[in-house]
Amino acid sequence: MQQPILEVDGITKRFGGVTAVDNVSFPVYRGEVLGLLGDNGAGKSTVIKMICGVYQADAGEIRFEGKKLENHNPKQARDIGIETVFQDLALVDPLDIPSNIFLGRELRTGPFGFLNKKKMAEESLKLLQRLKINIPDLSSSVLSLSGGQRQAIAIARNVYWNAKMVIMDEPTAALGVRERSNVLEIIRTLREQGVTIILISHNMDDVFAVTDRMVIMRRGQKKAELVTKETTKEHVVGIITGAIDY
Amino acid sequence: MFSLTSARNNKAKFSWAQFLLRYGALIGLALMCLILSFLTPVFLTLPNILNVIRQASINALVALGVLLVILTAGIDLSVGSVLGFSMAVGAIASVKLGMPAPLAILLLLFSGAFLGWLNGIALTKLNLPHPFISTLAMLNIARGLTLVITKASPISGLPHVMTWLGGSFIGPVPVILPFLVIVYLIFHLFLNNTVLGRHIYAVGGNPIAARRAGINNKKILVLVYVLAGFMSALGGLALAGRVNAAYPLAGLNYELDAIAAVIIGGASFFGGRGTVFGTLIGVFVIAVLRNGLNLLNIRADYQLIGIGLIIVAAVYVDVIRQRPFTRSSEV
Numbered sequence: 379m380q381q382p383i384l385e386v387d388g389i390t391k392r393f394g395g396v397t398a399v400d401n402v403s404f405p406v407y408r409g410e411v412l413g414l415l416g417d418n419g420a421g422k423s424t425v426i427k428m429i430c431g432v433y434q435a436d437a438g439e440i441r442f443e444g445k446k447l448e449n450h451n452p453k454q455a456r457d458i459g460i461e462t463v464f465q466d467l468a469l470v471d472p473l474d475i476p477s478n479i480f481l482g483r484e485l486r487t488g489p490f491g492f493l494n495k496k497k498m499a500e501e502s503l504k505l506l507q508r509l510k511i512n513i514p515d516l517s518s519s520v521l522s523l524s525g526g527q528r529q530a531i532a533i534a535r536n537v538y539w540n541a542k543m544v545i546m547d548e549p550t551a552a553l554g555v556r557e558r559s560n561v562l563e564i565i566r567t568l569r570e571q572g573v574t575i576i577l578i579s580h581n582m583d584d585v586f587a588v589t590d591r592m593v594i595m596r597r598g599q600k601k602a603e604l605v606t607k608e609t610t611k612e613h614v615v616g617i618i619t620g621a622i623d624y
Numbered sequence: 625m626f627s628l629t630s631a632r633n634n635k636a637k638f639s640w641a642q643f644l645l646r647y648g649a650l651i652g653l654a655l656m657c658l659i660l661s662f663l664t665p666v667f668l669t670l671p672n673i674l675n676v677i678r679q680a681s682i683n684a685l686v687a688l689g690v691l692l693v694i695l696t697a698g699i700d701l702s703v704g705s706v707l708g709f710s711m712a713v714g715a716i717a718s719v720k721l722g723m724p725a726p727l728a729i730l731l732l733l734f735s736g737a738f739l740g741w742l743n744g745i746a747l748t749k750l751n752l753p754h755p756f757i758s759t760l761a762m763l764n765i766a767r768g769l770t771l772v773i774t775k776a777s778p779i780s781g782l783p784h785v786m787t788w789l790g791g792s793f794i795g796p797v798p799v800i801l802p803f804l805v806i807v808y809l810i811f812h813l814f815l816n817n818t819v820l821g822r823h824i825y826a827v828g829g830n831p832i833a834a835r836r837a838g839i840n841n842k843k844i845l846v847l848v849y850v851l852a853g854f855m856s857a858l859g860g861l862a863l864a865g866r867v868n869a870a871y872p873l874a875g876l877n878y879e880l881d882a883i884a885a886v887i888i889g890g891a892s893f894f895g896g897r898g899t900v901f902g903t904l905i906g907v908f909v910i911a912v913l914r915n916g917l918n919l920l921n922i923r924a925d926y927q928l929i930g931i932g933l934i935i936v937a938a939v940y941v942d943v944i945r946q947r948p949f950t951r952s953s954e955v
Binding site: 452453464468469470471472473477481482483484486490491492493495 | 813816817818819822823825826828829830833834836837838839892896897
């Protein structure tokens with residue numbers, strides 16, 4: 379586990395006169411769940427967007443499996459195994475579950491290249507079983523699913539493509555208590571299967587429930603890099619708010 | 625393994641509304657046919673049924689294109705004018721310029737697709753804020769052009785090849801009937817079994833998710849407007865056959881019937897939801913209503929009122945179907 383799959387090395391991002399991310403470095407080890415924490419505006423999302431190719435860093439570099447990522451876009455990031463589960467708006471409501479999981483990467487068959495619905499349904503079922511997600515009716519439109527189920531589908535959709543690393547931006551933000559624990563269960567299952575995860579969260583309970591380590595940001599800078607087992611919520615909150623100066 | 629069972633509960637709770645949405649138009653159509661067959665003996669006769677089909681055929685073709693556009697959460701107000709324009713282009717090419725009929729037909733279809741392409745470009749390249757605007761402009765432009773090129777008078781004397789689709793019969797069966805069946809099957813396959821079809825639903829259902837999934841939204845949008853223009857032109861060809869001429873006001877207000885049919889057929893104005901089968905039902909609801917009221921000697925004014933009421937009823941079904949979901953997402 380001590381081999382980094384991703385190395386963030388001194389990255390900086392400026393928007394006009396504002397330095398959103400200031401010389402941030404941290405490793406992400408293969409197979410771990412890393413929490414990325416910080417208050418609103420701390421620069422978490424900007425870091426994530428540089429990793430998944432939405433933004434390019436103004437300085438510093440990001441290496442994935444030892445290779446430097448240069449001018450990569452989100453599609454290229456996906457192609458090398460970095461998937462991002464966005465906070466919302468990831469699913470197409472009127473479409474059924476397999477259509478959502480395979481959206482943009484549909485399986486085809488036959489001389490006319492028709493959709494291979496049967497294969498997509500089978501693969502979806504296998505995938506949901508692998509992630510221990512139990513949804514009674516695959517052919518229902520995702521509109522009829524609960525928030526937790528939708529989040530589960532959104533995660534599954536990214537994992538199908540043999541993602542090596544999954545970035546999740548506040549995956550439990552809009553969920554109820556039980557649904558939140560369901561999503562955390564999926565994160566644990568993924569971890570058991572060797573997928574590396576970066577979890578952005580505001581929720582201390584979530585972070586302490588599933589992460590191995592955490593990186594804490596404040597005002598664009600990395601303030602701390604902690605092992606979850608060796609710290610406390612009070613300590614972490616202190617660093618996030620600046621009450622404890624690191 | 626935890627169980628996410630609430631989907632099943634949701635389903636049970638909303639099933640009657642979903643049933644109404646899926647089959648409401650069909651039930652309504654069946655009821656209308658039943659009542660009309662009691663009220664007038666003429667309604668359920670073969671000649672009248674074939675007549676209804678022929679009258680419905682133009683709208684059936686135009687509405688398919690409008691369905692694609694509405695699936696992307698768009699609208700096409702120009703289909704009636706595009707129909708008139710492409711019909712005029714085909715007639716002029718053939719009658720005035722002496723082009724061979726097959727070539728004139730190709731030109732007719734191309735001109736419809738071309739105007740549709742312009743609609744798509746206005747939306748995606750000029751970034752006009754809503755297709756309502758770009759296609760409203762095209763409604764006026766295409767009608768104006770039609771009046772200019774036809775010098776505001778009808779063109780008759782079309783060759784047989786051009787009137788065959790809309791005007792000929794095989795035995796008692798109008799050629800347009802099997803043609804409609806084939807076109808509807810093709811569109812059904814296209815929307816349900818091809819990647820492009822799936823992406824049309826995706827672009828309308830959630831454009832942001834579609835873009836993130838790597839779908840080129842603009843390409844899809846241009847495609848649906850091209851197809852809408854093409855289907856309007858096909859409707860123009862069928863209409864030219866039925867009336868055995870091209871005329872400058874052909875297709876006037878046809879966009880309204882087409883949009884009404886698509887909406888009555890259960891498509892959502894918010895995009896992403898609607899079927900080929902539903903649209904066909906919607907087309908026939910309008911056609912049967914018109915036909916029935918004609919047979920009963922009820923004035924055309926009342927037909928408009930009837931169609932308006934049916935639109936309200938159909939969309940209300942959509943509203944009550946949406947409501948439970950909105951609630952559940954608020955909880």
